[in-house]
Amino acid sequence: MTGEEFVQNCYIEKERMQKIYFDKTKETLVGEQIKGLVAKGISEEEIRSLIDSVMNEVFYTVLLGLDGETSLGNVQMTYKLFDEEDNQLEDIESYAFDSFMAEE
Secondary structure, eight states: OOHHHHHHHHHHHHHHHHHHHHOTTSOOHHHHHHHHHHHTTOOHHHHHHHHHHHHHHHHHHHHHHHHTSSOBTTBOOOOOEEOTTOOEEOOHHHHHIIIIISOO
8 A cells, every 4th residue: 555545545534434424324422513513504505614624634534643743642753654564654744744734
């Protein structure tokens, strides 16, 4: 696996999570909170946009933390990530920016 594939899998997971949150047939804590906000008159689109922004920033920050570009908690260090075949995952920061922060 490459760093690019790792980041892409993180992006796929983010999209999967959002889909579950807004699926009215699934029972999740976040989904229930969304239903409550919609019942109070906040549009689903506004909530979707907010959750997308929050998830993008969280995934981006964690990925940058793993790459040593920012701190995780109070510790900033570079971590070395390897897949099962001992391939080091590199260049996470640039792929993370493109996937989570670049304007579409």
